[in-house]
Amino acid sequence: MHISVKTGYAVRALSELALNASEKPISISKICEKQNLPIKYIEQLFRNLKRDGLVKSIHGSKGGYLLNRELNKISLKNIMKAVDDDFSHNFCYGTKEHIDYCKGFPCGFYELWDEIKDHMENYLDSIKLEQIISRL
Amino acid sequence: MHISVKTGYAVRALSELALNASEKPISISKICEKQNLPIKYIEQLFRNLKRDGLVKSIHGSKGGYLLNRELNKISLKNIMKAVDDDFSHNFCYGTKEHIDYCKGFPCGFYELWDEIKDHMENYLDSIKLEQIISRL
DNA sequence: AGATAACATAGTAAATTAGTATGAATTGGC
């Protein structure tokens, strides 16, 4: 029950993008320089963020990334879901693959785990990038 | 952001204990037989649960485990904290050891992660074993 | 053409997870 370093990196990188928002894209190397993050790793994360529509990219020299939504339309849930690929399955399963944790699916605890999942997702969805950067 | 199989096992084992509560202790092997859980693994978990005062044990033949608190005094948070040893550190750290995720501690995001941690803990603490078994 | 970017894929060391293996200490019943 913890948030990954990966998610933390993504939040920092996106905050950097948000704080310096303009029409001009910002490069990964610039972001990583400011926030002291591993460039190649963050590149990967941004491809996922792009896939989920949180950012858009501009190729080539003078290229980089831009936010693709308003600050109050990007939630922590969005970020985690983009970056952490197995974010929030029904906990009944434990890991990505069903390891027969509860034989006889759905077991008596299925609803419990589902409720918890929903609560967590809703909570994380209520935390927006806007609110995150407002406190920096 | 997920709940471990370990926690799931602990919940199932404790529920089994709760459903068959009496003055007589129930053995790990009985619990595991009923819930189809790995005995040696559950033994380990129960030592942690005992350490945290959630259960008490009786040695020797005819021995086993008993709940040590009322059903509404055992929360999911209690269980997770007992069983999952690095449950809920400030997310700023990522893993047990500070990997210099945020140099210049506390970084600007520290409060955010702390708030999330608190919210999660409070929520998990509001889910009691009593409520869990009432739906089985 | 050359520099600077994003994009893509594969590899990798360390840690974590979900166990197993082996055995010691304790107690009840015969």
Place this chain on the structure above:
DNA sequence: GCCAATTCATACTAATTTACTATGTTATCT
């Protein structure tokens, strides 16, 4: 007193995950 059933304790392990690095290719600006 012995045996079986139990908790208690520690060490090992295979598979997975995590947080990266390496090695490129492709696209765009000057």
